Amino acid sequence: MKKRTKRFAAAAAAVQMAVLTSISAFPSYASNGYEKSATYYSDDWVINFWNSESSRMDEELAQIAADGFNSIILVVPWNEFQPDMNPCRYEEYPMEKFHKVMNAAGQHGLDVYLRVGYTWDYSEGGNGTQRYQDLLYDETTKAAWLDYVKTIYEAGKAHSNFAGGFLTWEDFWNFVSAAGSMKDTEERIKMAEKIGYQAYVQQKCTLEELQQQYGVTVESYERLPLPETGATDFLLFFQFYDDFLNQLLLQSQSVFPNLSMEVRLDVDPISALGGGYIGAGHEVTFPCQNASYTAAMYSVTMGQESNTEITAAQALSAMEANLARAGSFNNGKPFYLEQLLFTDNTPQFDYNAKLMANEMAGFITGMEPILKARTMGYGIWAYRNYGSNALFNSQFGLGEKGWDFSEGSSVVERNGINMARLTAKSSISQNFGGRLGNNGSVKVRFHGESSEPRQIWVHLGSETKYVNIDGSQDYFLEFAGRDNQITFSADGTVYVDNVNVYDFETDGKLYSMEGTELEMIGAVRQLNGSL
Structure with missing residues (x-):
């Protein structure tokens, strides 16, 4: 998620509630193939899963299936799988483990979805966040990206339980934050030209419109800098970046058919000329180009006021309204809520609204009719609690490497x-x-x-x-x-x-780090049974 100040978080909540529209009729996507997914990272966490041994993999996948899930999500970091881009080189250990997980999941009747392009890992091979910026203008990086996406697709389709994959806006968002915080004006001008932002704005509006609508006065498009975070003209940068994501997804779909993208359902607050805020939504990304479904992260905090506690009824009402609104922008495609958050203890987002503790189970089981009506599946991110392990090769699967x-x-x-x-x-x-x-x-x-x-x-x-x-x-x-x-x-x-x-320990309230049951696993089993 993108980090925000409390002031902007409050503005975002106000904007989100203001743009909710009335609920429209949707066809039902419920079927025997409804996807109930758990993100799988074994007994470590997603950042170093691919260099760990996962010696209890069979036992762990059996438990996931016993809890009523019929699929898992694997988070596949670009940098760790493809550490070198010119020429492209792939690490042997994570590729071997990939096939091992696919085979083991198949033995337990679990389909596999792939989150393609995860930013973070501890492996060697360079700065992962820099790669995502380079995708905007460097042809070698673009070619390497497509080679990686194609390689992961071909590895997946070799298995009968391969179900598909998706990108996520979160993995590409670091540059948005970095661009908005650049302080040197000349640096912002050079970057705006380099990534094509100046050319994009020239197609969107005249210099006079730029001044009147966004409060930006420049003598020419060649002197247009990247906007600062929160400024009125950051709306144009959001539109530029949404267009970049759409184009990248379309290119990626040429080598990974039906690849979807986790889209951003919430609304960014932008300072309006004259005071107040306007909402910058990302609805143009919702159709996910040629994908048959729209992937999305959904949190109970969406559209809620900061620092509040809400009931199950309030959370369910907001969920229905938020998905109805989102569905009016994605050409009627079903949603796959592959990261559905009913709880989140991340310290940076402590100000977000929370479900009352005694209402959480009611919300989980109460989602059933909404999920059946508006989605093709959902996924749990924190199936098992995990610590933010700082070690690379923490289980010595790579021998002495890193130690x-x-x-x-x-x-x-x-x-x-x-x-x-x-x-x-x-x-x-x-x-x-x-x-x-x-x-x-x-x-x-x-x-x-x-x-x-x-x-x-x-x-x-x-x-x-x-x-x-x-x-x-x-x-x-x-x-x-x-x-x-x-x-x-x-x-x-x-x-x-x-x-x-x-x-820090992420608490998903399903299983502890040791694998013992926590308070919400019963409600999730009940939800899975009803779906």
Whole structure:
């Protein structure tokens, strides 16, 4: 999601409510093939799923199927799969794991949708966010993108349970934020020319209209800069960027048939000339070009006032109205709400409206008639709680890659999975840079094994904690300080695996990080049964 100030969030909510239209009749898309999806990232999280081992994959997918889901969503990061673009090169380990997941999902009767082009990963190969900016003007990057999309499609269609895929506006939005925050005027002018924004505006309005309607006075289009975030002329930039996304989707569909795109259903607030705000919607993207359906993220916060608690009835009424309005712009195509959020504990969005705790189950089960009438499926993002793990190769699936192993330590295979082996006076460490947020104490989880009583020391910067280990067990430690490096050492032979260093846990209220049931899984099972 895009980060916003509370002032703009409040304005966005007001604009969203103002533009809701009356509910129109929609055909029903309910069928035996209704998609009930869970985003699958095993026992880690989406950012480092593709370099983890996922040793309990079969058990995890069986649980997803038992909970009434008939499909999973795999988040496929562009940079990690294709680290080099000229010439294009693909990483062997994630490609092999891709086919492993597809096969395992098929054995449990689960279809697979692919979120194509995820921005974030910890792999080597360059800055992922820079790639998305380069797509606006660099032909080598565009060619590499299409090669990646085609490669992922062909890998998917090799499996009978491949159901399709979608892009998402979120993965392309970093440049929108960066463009609006450029301070140097000459830099903004050069970038506006480079990405084609000046040429786009020239086709849209005269210089006189630019001044009268948007308050921008320039002597020529060649002197037109990128607008600043929130300014009235940022409406033109939103329109430019929506057009870019539409064109990119159309090009991508030439190599990935029926590829959809998660569109942005909410409305951006823009400062109006003379005061107040106007709403910048993104309805032109809703038809998703040649796709047969429209993918979308939906949150109960949409259209609600900030810092409020709402009932199930209020949330369901707003959901019906929001989807009705969105459906009037997408040529009658069904929606796939592949990221349906009934809860969100992200600190940056703490001001968003929330469902009352005792109303959440009623909202989940109450969605059934709305989903049947207006969608072809829905998906859960946080099926299992996850920590924002800052480590690359946290399960040693890639051997020692990303870690520093001292003499006497190594990666060994035990019972079919890789583990780090430590001996007396040896150590392993990883510098994870600035990947941690600023969300309080740092938590460390790991699995340890030994054949006799030993001690493991865990060092986070200048702070050290130890655990006694004898046999096979999972451990949890908490550190008050913050640092960019973690180190493990021991007083004898021990084995370490599945290391998680994080300062924030995403709570989806279905399963804990350990895999135990949470309070809303029963309601989701009931919803799945009714669909």
